[in-house]
Amino acid sequence: MSDNPETSDQEPVDQEPVDQDTVNERAHLLPEEIAAGSDDPQHQAEVILQESAERTLDVEGTQESSSQVP
Numbered sequence: 001m002s003d004n005p006e007t008s009d010q011e012p013v014d015q016e017p018v019d020q021d022t023v024n025e026r027a028h029l030l031p032e033e034i035a036a037g038s039d040d041p042q043h044q045a046e047v048i049l050q051e052s053a054e055r056t057l058d059v060e061g062t063q064e065s066s067s068q069v070p
Helices: 020-026 031-036 041-057 059-065
Strands: none
Touching: 020 041, 041 059
16 A cells, blocks of 8 residues: 555545544654654644544455455
8 A cells, every 4th residue: 555645556435534633633743753753743644544544444455455464
């Protein structure tokens, strides 16, 4: 899967936009994210949460593409 949701090779999943309060909370970087650096924590949070929502809504696709799911 691509890091950029706009160039993902998967079909888009219809869903609600990510809640802004959740984005703001996630935009507070984790220690490892601080160490790696982030030019735009707000955008990074939006992308992370959007991809998470897509995986949640596409259980079968997630299972097929994940190496962590048996």
